[in-house]
Amino acid sequence: MTESRFKSLIKAKNVVYITVKNKDYIRTRQLERILSENAASVRVYSSEKKTPLKRALNIRRRLGKISFEGVDVIVVGFLPQLILDKVIDIAFGDRAVDIAAGKRDSFKLQVVADMFLSLYDTVVWDRKLVRPGGLLARFCKELDRRTVEEADLVLTDTRADADYFAKEFEGEREKFEVLYLEAEIDCYDKKEAESTEVKRVLYFGTGLPLQGTDIVADAFRILISENNSVNVVHISDYLSENKKDICCEIKCIFIGSTKYMSKEQQSFITSGQVEYHEWLTEPELIEQIEKADICLAGHFKAEIDKADRTIPGKAFIYEALGKKMILADTTANREIFKPDDRHIFVRRGSGEALSECIRKSLV
Template identity: 30%
Template sequence: MIVPYMGQFDVIVLWPLAKLRGKPVVLDLFLSLYDTVVNDRKMVKPGSLVARCLKKVERLSCRSANRNLLDTQTHARRIATLFDLNPDTVDAVPVGAEPGDFANVPPRCAHNGSVNILFYGQLIPLHGVETILKAARSERGRHHQRRILGSGQDQSTVADALASGDCAHVKWDHWVPYEDLAEAIEQADVCLSIFGISGKAASVVPNKVYQSLFAKRSVITRDAPAMREFFRPGRSCAAPCSSG
Protein backbone atom coordinates (compact mmCIF):
# COMPACT_ATOMS: atom_id res chain seq x y z
CA MET A 1 0.00 0.00 0.00
CA ILE A 2 1.55 3.30 -1.12
CA VAL A 3 0.53 6.45 0.74
CA PRO A 4 1.43 9.60 -1.24
CA TYR A 5 2.92 12.89 -0.04
CA MET A 6 1.15 14.62 2.85
CA GLY A 7 -0.19 11.26 3.99
CA GLN A 8 1.12 11.41 7.57
CA PHE A 9 -2.38 11.25 9.01
CA ASP A 10 -3.74 8.87 6.36
CA VAL A 11 -1.14 6.21 7.06
CA ILE A 12 -2.20 6.00 10.72
CA VAL A 13 -5.76 5.22 9.62
CA LEU A 14 -4.74 2.85 6.82
CA TRP A 15 -2.10 0.91 8.76
CA PRO A 16 -4.51 -1.47 10.56
CA LEU A 17 -6.21 -2.36 7.25
CA ALA A 18 -2.86 -3.04 5.59
CA LYS A 19 -1.80 -5.14 8.58
CA LEU A 20 -4.95 -7.27 8.34
CA ARG A 21 -4.34 -7.85 4.62
CA GLY A 22 -0.65 -8.58 5.14
CA LYS A 23 0.40 -5.70 2.90
CA PRO A 24 3.48 -3.53 3.54
CA VAL A 25 2.95 0.23 3.75
CA VAL A 26 5.19 2.72 1.95
CA LEU A 27 4.84 6.38 2.98
CA ASP A 28 6.11 8.95 0.49
CA LEU A 29 6.98 11.30 3.34
CA PHE A 30 9.05 13.72 1.19
CA LEU A 31 9.34 16.10 4.15
CA SER A 32 8.54 16.21 7.83
CA LEU A 33 5.83 18.63 8.88
CA TYR A 34 7.43 18.91 12.32
CA ASP A 35 10.90 19.59 10.93
CA THR A 36 9.51 22.13 8.48
CA VAL A 37 7.23 24.07 10.83
CA VAL A 38 9.38 23.95 13.97
CA ASN A 39 13.03 23.70 12.92
CA ASP A 40 13.13 25.23 9.45
CA ARG A 41 10.40 27.88 9.25
CA LYS A 42 10.32 28.45 13.03
CA MET A 43 6.56 29.05 12.97
CA VAL A 44 6.06 27.06 16.18
CA LYS A 45 8.35 27.10 19.22
CA PRO A 46 10.20 23.85 20.03
CA GLY A 47 8.78 22.24 23.13
CA SER A 48 5.41 23.94 22.79
CA LEU A 49 2.23 21.89 23.02
CA VAL A 50 1.66 22.16 19.27
CA ALA A 51 5.24 21.13 18.51
CA ARG A 52 5.14 18.16 20.88
CA CYS A 53 1.79 16.92 19.53
CA LEU A 54 2.92 17.27 15.93
CA LYS A 55 6.13 15.38 16.62
CA LYS A 56 4.32 12.53 18.36
CA VAL A 57 1.75 12.17 15.59
CA GLU A 58 4.38 12.26 12.87
CA ARG A 59 6.59 9.76 14.70
CA LEU A 60 3.57 7.44 14.93
CA SER A 61 2.87 7.80 11.21
CA CYS A 62 6.48 7.05 10.29
CA ARG A 63 6.54 4.01 12.57
CA SER A 64 3.26 2.80 11.06
CA ALA A 65 4.91 2.55 7.65
CA ASN A 66 7.25 -0.24 6.64
CA ARG A 67 9.23 2.21 4.52
CA ASN A 68 9.43 6.02 4.53
CA LEU A 69 10.72 7.76 1.43
CA LEU A 70 12.62 11.06 1.41
CA ASP A 71 14.41 12.87 -1.43
CA THR A 72 18.03 12.23 -0.36
CA GLN A 73 19.88 9.77 1.84
CA THR A 74 21.04 12.72 3.97
CA HIS A 75 17.41 13.69 4.52
CA ALA A 76 16.48 10.08 5.25
CA ARG A 77 19.13 9.84 7.97
CA ARG A 78 17.98 13.16 9.44
CA ILE A 79 14.38 11.95 9.71
CA ALA A 80 15.44 8.60 11.17
CA THR A 81 17.36 10.44 13.89
CA LEU A 82 14.63 13.02 14.47
CA PHE A 83 11.93 10.40 15.08
CA ASP A 84 14.15 7.62 16.43
CA LEU A 85 13.30 5.30 13.53
CA ASN A 86 14.95 2.07 12.48
CA PRO A 87 17.35 3.19 9.68
CA ASP A 88 16.15 0.25 7.59
CA THR A 89 12.70 1.85 7.39
CA VAL A 90 13.88 5.02 5.61
CA ASP A 91 15.14 5.37 2.07
CA ALA A 92 15.47 8.00 -0.65
CA VAL A 93 14.16 8.63 -4.15
CA PRO A 94 15.37 11.84 -5.90
CA VAL A 95 12.52 14.18 -6.78
CA GLY A 96 13.81 14.70 -10.32
CA ALA A 97 12.01 16.86 -12.86
CA GLU A 98 8.76 16.46 -14.73
CA PRO A 99 9.09 15.40 -18.37
CA GLY A 100 7.83 17.89 -20.93
CA ASP A 101 8.43 21.61 -21.08
CA PHE A 102 11.73 21.76 -19.17
CA ALA A 103 13.50 19.43 -21.60
CA ASN A 104 12.29 21.58 -24.51
CA VAL A 105 13.80 24.86 -23.29
CA PRO A 106 16.20 26.03 -26.04
CA PRO A 107 19.81 27.00 -25.31
CA ARG A 108 20.35 30.60 -24.25
CA CYS A 109 21.12 32.86 -27.22
CA ALA A 110 24.21 35.08 -27.31
CA HIS A 111 23.87 38.27 -25.28
CA ASN A 112 25.80 41.46 -24.51
CA GLY A 113 27.86 40.06 -21.64
CA SER A 114 25.38 40.66 -18.83
CA VAL A 115 24.29 37.41 -17.19
CA ASN A 116 20.59 36.87 -16.44
CA ILE A 117 20.14 35.08 -13.11
CA LEU A 118 16.83 33.54 -12.06
CA PHE A 119 15.49 32.38 -8.73
CA TYR A 120 12.01 30.94 -8.34
CA GLY A 121 10.36 29.55 -5.24
CA GLN A 122 8.07 30.23 -2.30
CA LEU A 123 10.54 32.51 -0.46
CA ILE A 124 10.67 30.32 2.62
CA PRO A 125 13.66 30.31 5.02
CA LEU A 126 15.07 27.19 3.37
CA HIS A 127 15.62 29.24 0.19
CA GLY A 128 17.90 31.76 1.90
CA VAL A 129 16.68 34.87 0.10
CA GLU A 130 18.95 37.01 2.30
CA THR A 131 21.98 35.36 0.71
CA ILE A 132 20.50 35.77 -2.77
CA LEU A 133 19.99 39.49 -2.19
CA LYS A 134 23.41 39.93 -0.56
CA ALA A 135 25.01 38.50 -3.69
CA ALA A 136 22.84 40.70 -5.90
CA ARG A 137 23.93 43.84 -4.03
CA SER A 138 27.63 42.99 -4.05
CA GLU A 139 30.03 44.83 -6.33
CA ARG A 140 30.23 41.90 -8.73
CA GLY A 141 26.55 41.08 -8.42
CA ARG A 142 25.45 44.49 -9.66
CA HIS A 143 26.78 43.71 -13.12
CA HIS A 144 24.14 41.04 -13.72
CA GLN A 145 20.39 41.18 -14.20
CA ARG A 146 18.38 39.20 -11.67
CA ARG A 147 14.81 38.01 -11.51
CA ILE A 148 13.03 36.64 -8.46
CA LEU A 149 9.80 34.73 -8.94
CA GLY A 150 7.74 33.90 -5.88
CA SER A 151 6.13 35.00 -2.65
CA GLY A 152 5.99 33.59 0.84
CA GLN A 153 7.20 33.85 4.41
CA ASP A 154 10.31 35.94 3.64
CA GLN A 155 8.89 38.13 0.88
CA SER A 156 9.19 41.23 3.10
CA THR A 157 12.97 40.84 2.82
CA VAL A 158 12.70 41.21 -0.95
CA ALA A 159 10.23 44.07 -0.67
CA ASP A 160 12.52 45.97 1.72
CA ALA A 161 15.56 45.47 -0.52
CA LEU A 162 13.74 46.76 -3.58
CA ALA A 163 12.23 49.67 -1.66
CA SER A 164 15.72 50.80 -0.65
CA GLY A 165 16.44 51.74 -4.26
CA ASP A 166 19.61 49.67 -4.15
CA CYS A 167 18.39 46.86 -6.41
CA ALA A 168 17.48 48.44 -9.74
CA HIS A 169 18.95 45.38 -11.48
CA VAL A 170 16.59 43.02 -9.60
CA LYS A 171 13.10 42.34 -10.91
CA TRP A 172 10.54 40.70 -8.63
CA ASP A 173 7.39 38.97 -9.82
CA HIS A 174 5.22 37.54 -7.07
CA TRP A 175 4.34 34.52 -9.17
CA VAL A 176 3.82 33.20 -12.69
CA PRO A 177 1.53 30.36 -13.79
CA TYR A 178 3.31 27.03 -13.65
CA GLU A 179 2.94 26.59 -17.40
CA ASP A 180 4.99 29.80 -17.88
CA LEU A 181 7.89 28.65 -15.71
CA ALA A 182 9.81 27.08 -18.59
CA GLU A 183 9.60 30.39 -20.46
CA ALA A 184 11.10 32.18 -17.44
CA ILE A 185 13.96 29.68 -17.35
CA GLU A 186 14.47 30.21 -21.09
CA GLN A 187 15.35 33.86 -20.42
CA ALA A 188 17.97 32.92 -17.81
CA ASP A 189 21.64 32.03 -18.16
CA VAL A 190 21.96 30.77 -14.59
CA CYS A 191 19.36 29.48 -12.11
CA LEU A 192 19.68 29.62 -8.34
CA SER A 193 18.75 26.84 -5.95
CA ILE A 194 18.68 27.18 -2.14
CA PHE A 195 20.95 28.97 0.35
CA GLY A 196 19.24 28.47 3.71
CA ILE A 197 21.35 27.57 6.76
CA SER A 198 19.03 25.12 8.53
CA GLY A 199 19.66 21.44 8.95
CA LYS A 200 16.81 20.72 6.59
CA ALA A 201 18.32 23.01 3.93
CA ALA A 202 21.51 20.93 4.12
CA SER A 203 19.50 17.73 3.65
CA VAL A 204 17.50 18.32 0.46
CA VAL A 205 17.92 18.76 -3.27
CA PRO A 206 14.80 20.63 -4.46
CA ASN A 207 13.15 19.96 -7.78
CA LYS A 208 14.20 23.40 -9.08
CA VAL A 209 17.74 21.98 -9.37
CA TYR A 210 16.63 19.13 -11.60
CA GLN A 211 14.22 21.31 -13.57
CA SER A 212 16.93 23.87 -14.33
CA LEU A 213 19.50 21.25 -15.30
CA PHE A 214 16.90 19.49 -17.42
CA ALA A 215 16.45 22.86 -19.16
CA LYS A 216 20.21 22.94 -19.82
CA ARG A 217 20.90 25.81 -17.43
CA SER A 218 23.78 26.01 -14.95
CA VAL A 219 22.76 26.05 -11.30
CA ILE A 220 24.34 27.74 -8.28
CA THR A 221 23.37 26.31 -4.90
CA ARG A 222 24.56 26.13 -1.31
CA ASP A 223 27.11 23.47 -0.50
CA ALA A 224 25.63 20.64 1.54
CA PRO A 225 25.94 16.89 2.09
CA ALA A 226 22.72 16.27 0.16
CA MET A 227 23.96 18.18 -2.88
CA ARG A 228 27.19 16.21 -2.88
CA GLU A 229 25.24 12.97 -3.10
CA PHE A 230 24.55 13.89 -6.72
CA PHE A 231 26.88 16.72 -7.77
CA ARG A 232 30.62 17.39 -7.52
CA PRO A 233 32.38 20.75 -7.99
CA GLY A 234 34.15 20.86 -11.33
CA ARG A 235 32.44 17.71 -12.57
CA SER A 236 28.84 18.85 -12.99
CA CYS A 237 26.87 21.94 -13.93
CA ALA A 238 25.52 22.44 -10.41
CA ALA A 239 28.02 24.59 -8.51
CA PRO A 240 27.89 24.24 -4.71
CA CYS A 241 29.04 27.37 -2.84
CA SER A 242 29.26 28.64 0.71
CA SER A 243 26.17 30.30 2.13
CA GLY A 244 28.19 32.51 4.43
Protein backbone atom coordinates in the same frame (compact mmCIF):
# COMPACT_ATOMS: atom_id res chain seq x y z
CA MET B 1 22.78 -1.97 -8.71
CA THR B 2 20.36 -3.02 -5.95
CA GLU B 3 16.79 -3.08 -7.17
CA SER B 4 14.48 -0.51 -5.62
CA ARG B 5 12.36 -2.02 -2.86
CA PHE B 6 9.64 0.45 -3.74
CA LYS B 7 9.50 -0.64 -7.36
CA SER B 8 9.58 -4.29 -6.32
CA LEU B 9 6.72 -3.68 -3.90
CA ILE B 10 4.46 -2.07 -6.53
CA LYS B 11 5.46 -4.31 -9.47
CA ALA B 12 2.30 -5.67 -11.16
CA LYS B 13 0.23 -4.66 -8.10
CA ASN B 14 -2.95 -2.66 -7.69
CA VAL B 15 -1.99 0.65 -6.10
CA VAL B 16 -3.83 3.61 -4.63
CA TYR B 17 -1.76 6.80 -4.35
CA ILE B 18 -3.11 9.51 -2.04
CA THR B 19 -1.14 12.73 -1.68
CA VAL B 20 -1.60 15.87 0.40
CA LYS B 21 -0.48 17.96 -2.56
CA ASN B 22 -1.71 19.17 -5.94
CA LYS B 23 -1.63 16.97 -9.03
CA ASP B 24 0.93 19.10 -10.91
CA TYR B 25 3.52 19.16 -8.12
CA ILE B 26 6.92 17.76 -9.12
CA ARG B 27 6.80 14.88 -6.59
CA THR B 28 3.20 13.97 -7.49
CA ARG B 29 4.10 13.76 -11.16
CA GLN B 30 7.19 11.70 -10.43
CA LEU B 31 5.39 9.11 -8.29
CA GLU B 32 2.44 8.90 -10.67
CA ARG B 33 4.85 8.15 -13.53
CA ILE B 34 6.71 5.48 -11.56
CA LEU B 35 3.44 3.85 -10.51
CA SER B 36 2.08 3.92 -14.06
CA GLU B 37 5.25 2.28 -15.38
CA ASN B 38 5.40 -0.48 -12.76
CA ALA B 39 2.00 -1.17 -11.19
CA ALA B 40 -0.80 -3.23 -12.71
CA SER B 41 -3.25 -0.43 -11.94
CA VAL B 42 -3.07 2.90 -10.16
CA ARG B 43 -5.60 5.40 -8.86
CA VAL B 44 -4.37 8.84 -7.80
CA TYR B 45 -6.09 11.15 -5.32
CA SER B 46 -4.74 14.66 -4.73
CA SER B 47 -6.05 18.04 -3.64
CA GLU B 48 -5.93 21.46 -5.24
CA LYS B 49 -6.57 23.39 -2.01
CA LYS B 50 -4.12 26.20 -1.28
CA THR B 51 -2.62 25.20 2.07
CA PRO B 52 -1.37 21.87 3.49
CA LEU B 53 -4.00 21.88 6.26
CA LYS B 54 -6.85 22.56 3.82
CA ARG B 55 -5.55 19.85 1.48
CA ALA B 56 -5.32 17.36 4.36
CA LEU B 57 -8.87 18.15 5.52
CA ASN B 58 -10.12 17.87 1.94
CA ILE B 59 -8.47 14.46 1.53
CA ARG B 60 -9.72 13.22 4.91
CA ARG B 61 -13.32 14.14 3.96
CA ARG B 62 -12.99 12.19 0.69
CA LEU B 63 -11.33 9.07 2.11
CA GLY B 64 -14.64 7.41 2.97
CA LYS B 65 -15.56 7.35 -0.73
CA ILE B 66 -12.33 5.63 -1.80
CA SER B 67 -12.58 1.86 -2.29
CA PHE B 68 -9.60 -0.19 -1.11
CA GLU B 69 -11.06 -3.49 -2.25
CA GLY B 70 -8.51 -5.47 -4.27
CA VAL B 71 -5.75 -2.96 -3.48
CA ASP B 72 -2.28 -4.35 -2.77
CA VAL B 73 -0.34 -1.18 -1.94
CA ILE B 74 -1.33 2.23 -0.60
CA VAL B 75 1.13 5.07 -1.19
CA VAL B 76 0.48 8.10 1.03
CA GLY B 77 2.39 11.15 -0.11
CA PHE B 78 3.88 14.55 0.72
CA LEU B 79 2.48 14.91 4.27
CA PRO B 80 1.29 11.40 5.15
CA GLN B 81 1.43 12.42 8.82
CA LEU B 82 -1.83 14.36 8.37
CA ILE B 83 -3.95 11.56 6.89
CA LEU B 84 -2.28 8.18 7.52
CA ASP B 85 -4.33 7.41 10.64
CA LYS B 86 -7.61 7.69 8.74
CA VAL B 87 -6.23 5.87 5.69
CA ILE B 88 -5.34 2.92 7.94
CA ASP B 89 -8.68 3.04 9.76
CA ILE B 90 -10.64 2.85 6.51
CA ALA B 91 -8.38 0.51 4.53
CA PHE B 92 -7.80 -2.00 7.34
CA GLY B 93 -11.11 -1.68 9.19
CA ASP B 94 -11.16 -3.76 12.38
CA ARG B 95 -7.52 -4.70 11.83
CA ALA B 96 -6.36 -1.06 12.17
CA VAL B 97 -5.70 -1.55 15.88
CA ASP B 98 -3.15 -4.24 15.00
CA ILE B 99 -1.41 -1.83 12.63
CA ALA B 100 -1.12 0.73 15.41
CA ALA B 101 0.38 -1.97 17.60
CA GLY B 102 2.98 -2.82 14.99
CA LYS B 103 1.49 -6.20 14.03
CA ARG B 104 1.91 -6.21 10.24
CA ASP B 105 3.23 -9.63 9.26
CA SER B 106 -0.12 -11.23 8.41
CA PHE B 107 -1.42 -8.40 6.22
CA LYS B 108 -1.18 -8.47 2.46
CA LEU B 109 -1.98 -4.78 2.07
CA GLN B 110 1.22 -2.71 2.24
CA VAL B 111 1.53 0.96 3.17
CA VAL B 112 4.25 3.23 1.75
CA ALA B 113 4.73 6.68 3.29
CA ASP B 114 6.42 9.18 1.01
CA MET B 115 7.72 11.30 3.87
CA PHE B 116 8.73 14.29 1.81
CA LEU B 117 9.27 16.35 4.93
CA SER B 118 9.09 16.14 8.71
CA LEU B 119 6.10 17.93 10.19
CA TYR B 120 8.03 18.50 13.43
CA ASP B 121 11.18 19.79 11.75
CA THR B 122 9.20 22.06 9.44
CA VAL B 123 6.88 23.79 11.90
CA VAL B 124 9.34 23.95 14.83
CA TRP B 125 12.79 24.57 13.34
CA ASP B 126 12.17 25.71 9.74
CA ARG B 127 9.07 27.91 9.96
CA LYS B 128 9.34 28.48 13.75
CA LEU B 129 5.56 28.40 14.07
CA VAL B 130 5.51 26.65 17.44
CA ARG B 131 7.76 26.62 20.49
CA PRO B 132 10.32 23.79 20.77
CA GLY B 133 9.30 21.43 23.57
CA GLY B 134 5.75 22.73 23.66
CA LEU B 135 2.56 20.68 23.36
CA LEU B 136 2.14 21.31 19.63
CA ALA B 137 5.79 20.53 18.95
CA ARG B 138 5.48 17.21 20.80
CA PHE B 139 2.26 16.44 18.91
CA CYS B 140 3.94 17.04 15.54
CA LYS B 141 6.87 14.86 16.55
CA GLU B 142 4.48 12.09 17.58
CA LEU B 143 2.75 12.25 14.18
CA ASP B 144 6.15 11.88 12.50
CA ARG B 145 7.05 8.96 14.78
CA ARG B 146 3.76 7.14 14.19
CA THR B 147 4.08 7.55 10.44
CA VAL B 148 7.53 5.95 10.50
CA GLU B 149 6.28 3.16 12.76
CA GLU B 150 3.06 2.32 10.89
CA ALA B 151 4.39 2.36 7.32
CA ASP B 152 5.94 -0.74 5.77
CA LEU B 153 8.31 1.42 3.73
CA VAL B 154 9.23 5.10 4.11
CA LEU B 155 10.44 7.07 1.10
CA THR B 156 12.59 10.19 1.46
CA ASP B 157 14.18 12.39 -1.18
CA THR B 158 17.72 12.39 0.32
CA ARG B 159 19.93 10.07 2.37
CA ALA B 160 20.46 12.92 4.80
CA ASP B 161 16.72 13.10 5.49
CA ALA B 162 16.46 9.31 5.86
CA ASP B 163 19.28 9.35 8.43
CA TYR B 164 17.67 12.22 10.32
CA PHE B 165 14.15 10.71 10.30
CA ALA B 166 15.38 7.31 11.46
CA LYS B 167 17.31 8.85 14.36
CA GLU B 168 14.84 11.54 15.39
CA PHE B 169 11.69 9.42 15.11
CA GLU B 170 13.03 6.10 16.38
CA GLY B 171 12.72 4.19 13.12
CA GLU B 172 14.84 1.39 11.73
CA ARG B 173 17.11 2.82 9.03
CA GLU B 174 16.44 -0.27 6.89
CA LYS B 175 12.78 0.76 6.62
CA PHE B 176 13.79 3.87 4.62
CA GLU B 177 14.52 4.11 0.91
CA VAL B 178 15.77 7.19 -0.92
CA LEU B 179 13.86 8.23 -4.02
CA TYR B 180 15.48 11.35 -5.43
CA LEU B 181 13.31 13.92 -7.11
CA GLU B 182 13.17 13.98 -10.89
CA ALA B 183 11.73 16.67 -13.10
CA GLU B 184 9.43 15.27 -15.74
CA ILE B 185 11.63 16.04 -18.75
CA ASP B 186 8.80 15.38 -21.21
CA CYS B 187 6.99 18.37 -19.73
CA TYR B 188 9.75 20.72 -20.82
CA ASP B 189 11.01 21.76 -24.21
CA LYS B 190 14.76 21.94 -23.64
CA LYS B 191 16.30 24.95 -25.40
CA GLU B 192 19.67 26.63 -25.39
CA ALA B 193 19.80 30.16 -24.02
CA GLU B 194 20.31 32.76 -26.73
CA SER B 195 23.76 34.34 -26.73
CA THR B 196 23.39 38.02 -25.85
CA GLU B 197 25.53 40.73 -24.31
CA VAL B 198 23.22 40.80 -21.29
CA LYS B 199 23.77 37.92 -18.86
CA ARG B 200 20.63 36.80 -17.05
CA VAL B 201 20.87 35.53 -13.45
CA LEU B 202 17.65 33.90 -12.26
CA TYR B 203 16.19 32.80 -8.97
CA PHE B 204 12.70 31.43 -8.34
CA GLY B 205 11.10 30.00 -5.24
CA THR B 206 8.10 30.00 -2.95
CA GLY B 207 10.02 32.03 -0.38
CA LEU B 208 10.23 29.46 2.41
CA PRO B 209 12.75 30.33 5.15
CA LEU B 210 15.24 27.54 4.34
CA GLN B 211 15.51 28.76 0.74
CA GLY B 212 17.39 31.87 1.86
CA THR B 213 15.71 34.44 -0.36
CA ASP B 214 17.24 37.11 1.87
CA ILE B 215 20.67 35.82 0.85
CA VAL B 216 19.65 36.05 -2.82
CA ALA B 217 18.43 39.62 -2.31
CA ASP B 218 21.75 40.57 -0.68
CA ALA B 219 23.71 39.00 -3.56
CA PHE B 220 21.66 40.85 -6.17
CA ARG B 221 22.08 44.13 -4.29
CA ILE B 222 25.87 43.70 -4.16
CA LEU B 223 26.06 42.85 -7.86
CA ILE B 224 24.08 45.89 -8.86
CA SER B 225 25.45 48.44 -6.38
CA GLU B 226 29.17 47.67 -6.33
CA ASN B 227 29.76 49.61 -9.54
CA ASN B 228 27.16 52.33 -8.87
CA SER B 229 25.47 51.33 -12.07
CA VAL B 230 22.30 49.32 -12.38
CA ASN B 231 22.79 45.91 -13.96
CA VAL B 232 26.49 46.43 -14.81
CA VAL B 233 29.02 44.13 -13.16
CA HIS B 234 32.76 44.23 -13.80
CA ILE B 235 34.29 40.81 -14.25
CA SER B 236 37.76 41.83 -15.35
CA ASP B 237 39.16 40.65 -11.99
CA TYR B 238 38.39 37.08 -13.00
CA LEU B 239 39.82 37.23 -16.52
CA SER B 240 43.27 35.92 -17.33
CA GLU B 241 45.99 38.46 -18.11
CA ASN B 242 45.89 37.91 -21.84
CA LYS B 243 42.28 39.08 -22.04
CA LYS B 244 41.04 42.64 -22.13
CA ASP B 245 39.31 44.23 -19.17
CA ILE B 246 35.61 44.19 -19.86
CA CYS B 247 32.43 44.71 -17.95
CA CYS B 248 29.43 42.46 -18.23
CA GLU B 249 25.89 43.74 -18.19
CA ILE B 250 23.63 41.47 -16.21
CA LYS B 251 19.96 41.31 -15.46
CA CYS B 252 18.89 39.87 -12.11
CA ILE B 253 15.54 38.08 -12.20
CA PHE B 254 13.66 37.20 -9.01
CA ILE B 255 10.47 35.15 -9.22
CA GLY B 256 8.41 34.35 -6.14
CA SER B 257 7.61 35.51 -2.62
CA THR B 258 9.62 38.08 -0.65
CA LYS B 259 7.82 37.21 2.61
CA TYR B 260 10.89 36.26 4.64
CA MET B 261 13.01 39.24 3.59
CA SER B 262 13.57 42.41 5.55
CA LYS B 263 11.58 45.46 4.46
CA GLU B 264 14.76 46.93 2.99
CA GLN B 265 15.37 43.77 0.95
CA GLN B 266 11.75 43.66 -0.20
CA SER B 267 11.95 47.29 -1.31
CA PHE B 268 15.12 46.60 -3.27
CA ILE B 269 13.72 43.51 -5.05
CA THR B 270 10.56 45.38 -6.07
CA SER B 271 12.29 48.71 -6.85
CA GLY B 272 12.75 48.07 -10.56
CA GLN B 273 16.48 47.41 -10.26
CA VAL B 274 15.68 43.70 -10.36
CA GLU B 275 13.25 42.13 -12.81
CA TYR B 276 10.63 40.94 -10.35
CA HIS B 277 7.70 38.58 -10.88
CA GLU B 278 5.52 37.68 -7.92
CA TRP B 279 4.08 34.71 -9.82
CA LEU B 280 4.30 33.15 -13.30
CA THR B 281 2.47 30.33 -15.01
CA GLU B 282 4.51 27.17 -15.54
CA PRO B 283 5.12 27.87 -19.27
CA GLU B 284 6.19 31.43 -18.42
CA LEU B 285 8.53 30.18 -15.71
CA ILE B 286 10.12 27.62 -18.01
CA GLU B 287 10.63 30.32 -20.63
CA GLN B 288 12.43 32.49 -18.08
CA ILE B 289 14.66 29.59 -17.02
CA GLU B 290 15.49 28.77 -20.63
CA LYS B 291 16.65 32.36 -21.23
CA ALA B 292 18.82 32.45 -18.09
CA ASP B 293 22.61 32.16 -18.19
CA ILE B 294 22.93 31.21 -14.51
CA CYS B 295 20.20 29.77 -12.29
CA LEU B 296 20.36 29.90 -8.49
CA ALA B 297 19.27 26.70 -6.78
CA GLY B 298 20.13 26.92 -3.05
CA HIS B 299 19.11 26.22 -0.36
CA PHE B 300 21.11 29.17 0.95
CA LYS B 301 19.98 29.57 4.58
CA ALA B 302 22.78 28.61 6.96
CA GLU B 303 20.86 28.74 10.25
CA ILE B 304 18.29 26.07 9.30
CA ASP B 305 19.53 22.48 9.52
CA LYS B 306 16.83 21.27 7.13
CA ALA B 307 18.48 23.26 4.34
CA ASP B 308 21.53 21.00 4.64
CA ARG B 309 19.44 17.83 4.26
CA THR B 310 17.24 18.94 1.37
CA ILE B 311 17.89 19.20 -2.36
CA PRO B 312 15.88 22.09 -3.84
CA GLY B 313 13.29 20.92 -6.33
CA LYS B 314 14.27 23.71 -8.69
CA ALA B 315 17.70 22.08 -9.10
CA PHE B 316 16.06 19.12 -10.84
CA ILE B 317 14.21 21.44 -13.21
CA TYR B 318 17.44 23.28 -14.01
CA GLU B 319 19.14 19.93 -14.56
CA ALA B 320 16.38 18.72 -16.89
CA LEU B 321 16.81 21.89 -18.93
CA GLY B 322 20.59 21.66 -18.99
CA LYS B 323 21.15 24.95 -17.17
CA LYS B 324 24.25 26.14 -15.32
CA MET B 325 23.32 26.42 -11.65
CA ILE B 326 24.72 27.58 -8.33
CA LEU B 327 24.03 25.19 -5.47
CA ALA B 328 24.55 25.68 -1.76
CA ASP B 329 27.37 23.48 -0.51
CA THR B 330 25.21 21.05 1.48
CA THR B 331 25.27 17.40 2.44
CA ALA B 332 22.15 16.70 0.39
CA ASN B 333 23.27 18.52 -2.77
CA ARG B 334 26.55 16.61 -2.79
CA GLU B 335 24.66 13.31 -2.72
CA ILE B 336 23.91 13.63 -6.43
CA PHE B 337 25.66 16.73 -7.82
CA LYS B 338 29.42 17.05 -8.34
CA PRO B 339 31.29 20.35 -8.89
CA ASP B 340 31.87 21.04 -12.58
CA ASP B 341 31.25 23.73 -15.17
CA ARG B 342 27.46 23.45 -14.79
CA HIS B 343 27.26 22.79 -11.04
CA ILE B 344 28.94 25.47 -8.93
CA PHE B 345 28.90 25.23 -5.14
CA VAL B 346 28.85 28.15 -2.71
CA ARG B 347 28.82 28.27 1.08
CA ARG B 348 25.48 28.96 2.68
CA GLY B 349 24.47 32.11 4.50
CA SER B 350 26.46 34.80 2.69
CA GLY B 351 25.15 37.19 0.06
CA GLU B 352 28.71 38.35 -0.54
CA ALA B 353 29.92 34.80 -1.24
CA LEU B 354 26.97 34.21 -3.55
CA SER B 355 27.53 37.44 -5.49
CA GLU B 356 31.22 36.57 -5.96
CA CYS B 357 30.26 33.09 -7.13
CA ILE B 358 27.86 34.59 -9.67
CA ARG B 359 30.57 36.94 -10.95
CA LYS B 360 33.04 34.10 -11.41
CA SER B 361 30.41 32.01 -13.17
CA LEU B 362 29.86 34.74 -15.74
CA VAL B 363 33.37 34.35 -17.13
